Amino acid sequence: MAEGLGPSKPQQPVEAFTRNDAGATSYPGLPGEIRSVVLTVCPFFISKLKYPPLEKTTNFIAGYCPAYMEERQVSSSFVKGMKCRLCGKLYPVTPVNFCQDDFGPLEIDYDYEGLKGVLTKEKLEARTFNMWRYQELLPIDGEPTVGLHVGGTPLIRADRLAKEIGVKNLWIKNDAVNFPTLSFKDRVVAVALSKAHEFGLKTVGCASTGNLANSVAANAAAAGMQSYIFIPSDLERAKVMGTSVYGANVIKVRGTYDEVNRLCTQVAFKYGWGFVNINLRPFYAEGSKSMGFEIAEQLGWRTPQHVVSPMAGGALVGKVSKAFQELYKIDLLKQEPSTKFYGAQATGCNPISGAVKNGWESHRPVRKPNTICKSLAIGDPADGYFAAKLIRESGGWAEDVTDDEIREGMLLLAKTEGVFAETAGGVTVATARKLVEQGRIPKNEEIVLLITGNGLKTQDSLATQLGEPVTIGTSLDEFVATMENTQEPVLA
Numbered sequence: 001m002a003e004g005l006g007p008s009k010p011q012q013p014v015e016a017f018t019r020n021d022a023g024a025t026s027y028p029g030l031p032g033e034i035r036s037v038v039l040t041v042c043p044f045f046i047s048k049l050k051y052p053p054l055e056k057t058t059n060f061i062a063g064y065c066p067a068y069m070e071e072r073q074v075s076s077s078f079v080k081g082m083k084c085r086l087c088g089k090l091y092p093v094t095p096v097n098f099c100q101d102d103f104g105p106l107e108i109d110y111d112y113e114g115l116k117g118v119l120t121k122e123k124l125e126a127r128t129f130n131m132w133r134y135q136e137l138l139p140i141d142g143e144p145t146v147g148l149h150v151g152g153t154p155l156i157r158a159d160r161l162a163k164e165i166g167v168k169n170l171w172i173k174n175d176a177v178n179f180p181t182l183s184f185k186d187r188v189v190a191v192a193l194s195k196a197h198e199f200g201l202k203t204v205g206c207a208s209t210g211n212l213a214n215s216v217a218a219n220a221a222a223a224g225m226q227s228y229i230f231i232p233s234d235l236e237r238a239k240v241m242g243t244s245v246y247g248a249n250v251i252k253v254r255g256t257y258d259e260v261n262r263l264c265t266q267v268a269f270k271y272g273w274g275f276v277n278i279n280l281r282p283f284y285a286e287g288s289k290s291m292g293f294e295i296a297e298q299l300g301w302r303t304p305q306h307v308v309s310p311m312a313g314g315a316l317v318g319k320v321s322k323a324f325q326e327l328y329k330i331d332l333l334k335q336e337p338s339t340k341f342y343g344a345q346a347t348g349c350n351p352i353s354g355a356v357k358n359g360w361e362s363h364r365p366v367r368k369p370n371t372i373c374k375s376l377a378i379g380d381p382a383d384g385y386f387a388a389k390l391i392r393e394s395g396g397w398a399e400d401v402t403d404d405e406i407r408e409g410m411l412l413l414a415k416t417e418g419v420f421a422e423t424a425g426g427v428t429v430a431t432a433r434k435l436v437e438q439g440r441i442p443k444n445e446e447i448v449l450l451i452t453g454n455g456l457k458t459q460d461s462l463a464t465q466l467g468e469p470v471t472i473g474t475s476l477d478e479f480v481a482t483m484e485n486t487q488e489p490v491l492a
Contacts, residue, residue: 077139077140077141077142078110078111078114078115078118078136078137079093079108079109079110079111079139079141080109080110080111081093081109082094082106082107082108082109082282083106083107083109084099084101084102084104084105084106084107085104085105085106085107085386086099086102086104086105087099087101087102087104089101090109091106093108093139095195095196095199095201095274095279095280096279097278097279097280097281097282105281105282105382105383105386106282107282107285108139108282108283108286110137110326112326112329112330115136115137115329115330116330116331117331118136119134119136119137119330119332120332121301121332124297128152129151129152129294130148130149130150130151130152131147131150131151131152131187131190131287131290131293131294132144132148132150132151133151133152133293134289134290134293137289137293137323137326137330138191138286138287138289138290139191139195139282139283139286140191140194140195140198140283141198144190144191144194145193145194145197145223146189146190146193146194146196146197146219146222146223147180147186147187147189147190147191147193147194147219147222148190149179149180150178150179150180150186150187150190151178151186151187151190151290151291151294152294153173153174153175153177153178153291153294154173154174154177155171155172155173155174155294155295155298155299155448156171156172156173156174156417156419157170157171158170158171158172158416158417158449160416160417161412161413161416161417161429163416164412164416164433165412165429165432165433165436166433166436166437166443167436167441167443167444167445167447168443168444169444169445169446169447170446170447170448170449171295171299171304171446171447171448171449172413172417172419172448172449172451173291173294173295173448173449173450173451174419174451175187175291175450175451175452175453176419176420176421176422176425176451176452176453176454176455177454180215180218180219180222181211181214181215181218181242182214182453182454182456182457183211183214183215183422183452183453183454183457184211184288184291184316184450184452184453185211185212185214185215185452185453186215186218186219187287187288187290187291188212188215188276188284188285188286188287188288189212189215189216189219189276189284189287190219190287191283191284191286191287192204192274192276192277192280192283192284192287193216193219193220193223193225193274193276195280195283196225196274196276196280197223197225199274201225201272201273201274202225202226203225203226203227203228203271203273203274204216204220204225204226204227204228204273204274204275204276204280205227205228205229205230205264205267205268205273205274205275205276206229206230206264206275206276206277206278207230207231207257207260207261207263207264207275207277207278208229208230208231208257208260208277209231209232209235209257209312209374209375209376209377209378210231210235210236210239210374210375210457211239211375211422211452211453211457212276212277213229213231213235213239213240213242213243213248213250214239214242214243214457216229216248216276217229217242217243217244217245217246217247217248217250218246220246220248221246221247221248226249227246227248227249228248228249228251228267228273229243229248229249229250229251230251230253230260230263230264230267231243231250231251231252231253231260232252232253232255232256232257232260232374233252233253233254233255234374235252235374236374236457236458236460237460238456238457238458238459238460239374239457239458240252242457256367256368256369256377256379257369257377257378257379258365258378258379258380261277261278264278265278277313277382281382285315285319285383286319288315288316288319288320289319289320289322289323289326290323291316291319291320291323291450292319292320292321292322292323292324293323293327295307295320295448296323296324296327296332296333301327301332301333301334302333302334302335303324303333303337303338303339304339304446304447304448305338305339305340305445305446305447306339306340306341306342306396306441306445306446306447306448307320307339307340307341307342307447307448307450308342308344308428308431308432308435308441308447308448308449308450309341309342309343309344309428309450310343310344310345310376310424310425310427310428310450310452311343311344311345311352311353311376311381311387311398312375312376312377312378312381312424313378313381313382313383313384314343314352314381314382314383314384314386314387314388315382315383315387316450316452317341317343317387317390317391318383318386318387318390320341320450321337321339321341321390321394324337324339325337339394340394340395340396340441341390341391341394341396342391342396342397342398342399342431342432342435342440342441343356343387343388343391343396343397343398343399344398344399344400344401344427344428344430344431344432345376345398345399345400345401345427345431346371346372346373346376346377346400346401346402346403346406346423346427347371347400347401347402347403348369348370348371348373348377348402348403349366349369349370349371349373349376349377349378349379350366350400351363351364351365351366351378351379351380351381351384352381352384352387352388352398353398353399353400354400355384355388355398356388356391356392356397356398357397357398357399360388361385361388362384362385362388363380363381363384363385363388365379365380366379366380367379371403371406372403372406372407372423372458372461373403373406373423373424373426373427374423374458375422375423375424375452375453375458376423376424376427396440397435397440399431399434399435399438400427400431401426401427401430401431401434405426405430405434406423406426406427406430406461407426407461407462407465408426408430409425409426409427409428409429409430409431409433410422410423410425410426410429410455410461410462411426411462411465412429412433413425413426413429413451414455419451420454420455420456421451421452421453421454421455422452422453422454422455422456422457422458423458423461424452424453425451425452425453425455426461428449428450428451428452429449432447432449470482
């Protein structure tokens with residue numbers, strides 16, 4: 001299932017077709033309703049309802065991924081298969097992302113009992129601190145081949161920021177310094193492209209609001225893969241440059257992200273390419289779990305009481321929760337996680353926070369996003385229904401903030417903790433402050449904020465906020481005169 005395609009209602013078996021959804025402008029977006037994406041259904045589906053043997057899996061999508069039609073060994077993997085998040089139907093591991101029966105998204109299923117005693121704290125401590133430290137809980141068959149140095153980002157104790165927003169115990173998970181492209185998207189891409197290698201795919205791509213474009217382009221270049229990156233035509237200049245520099249084929253599309261994604265779904269089916277957030281999405285999404293694994297380990301093998309996460313497609317908040325639960329299932333956590341999750345969006349594109357605040361079962365698509373936070377401007381998020389459901393069930397909440405509040409959040413984080421985050425970071429900080437002010441997050445409990453991208457990518461958003469530096473000549477007298485005119489005290 002693509003970004004922007006919500007789970008759908010059970011339907012009759014289908015033949016191969018390409019379908020324009022007539023309900024793209026309908027409301028509300030109920031769980032199971034197909035909305036904004038052109039749906040492409042592969043010509044052949046699996047006929048058995050049980051997983052194939054672990055040691056052998058074959059592709060059931062004839063003509064879609066020829067390199068994967070041959071038998072292959074998966075003996076080193078703890079992946080059991082894939083299953084539908086709506087109906088639970090089981091599938092083998094293949095580059096497909098939706099259920100044949102109800103178009104529900106597919107998710108990776110692991111052998112947790114088999115992992116008990118295999119992935120131990122002692123084994124983890126002996127490994128390099130990056131995302132592949134937890135490779136048994138990631139959907140690859142052997143050693144990773146792409147993004148070998150991704151992850152291992154700092155968890156920062158943010159006392160100065162905590163004071164500003166009125167709380168006592170605040171942490172920042174800072175993926176603004178993630179390698180190589182300064183966003184958490186490097187985590188998901190490392191998994192997706194490693195899996196693409198295993199499937200024998202030579203060309204990869206994505207639909208992106210910026211960070212994913214950077215990451216796919218960079219990691220594909222390092223892996224020797226050809227990439228096609230589709231972006232909305234109004235994307236920030238820095239993010240366009242940060243994609244083009246890697247030699248990717250960059251395609252600007254005159255339309256919203258959801259319209260871009262619709263096109264990519266068609267392209268993926270026509271050419272058999274591996275689109276990381278479409279046909280490779282079950283593997284791609286699992287990469288986000290590594291952020292949750294790291295947080296729990298960095299806190300001394302426990303989970304925080306509250307996590308505030310930005311939301312675009314909605315997958316991140318769910319995958320961090322899944323990470324916490326998986327660590328508990330394999331006995332790396334002593335206590336069952338009880339973390340409350342909070343979603344942060346921009347007011348100009350708030351389908352998930354709108355669903356939570358209004359009590360809707362699922363989100364209502366935002367057709368024309370209008371916000372400076374382009375990285376979160378997904379009007380019809382693929383995991384919107386599941387994100388809203390998780391937030392409610394965890395006892396958390398969701399909020400959204402204006403463009404001015406986003407800028408204030410960016411500046412506050414930079415001035416208090418020396419962390420320059422992109423607009424999505426401003427959304428997270430501003431939302432956290434609002435939730436504390438509302439009394440939804442207690443001031444005396446532990447909070448982790450997920451900072452997912454670097455401010456160097458969205459500098460233009462602060463262009464009018466900072467003003468010009470003072471200019472002086474080379475004499476000391478001029479500097480002294482400047483200091484005397486300043487209103488800020490000089491610290492000895």
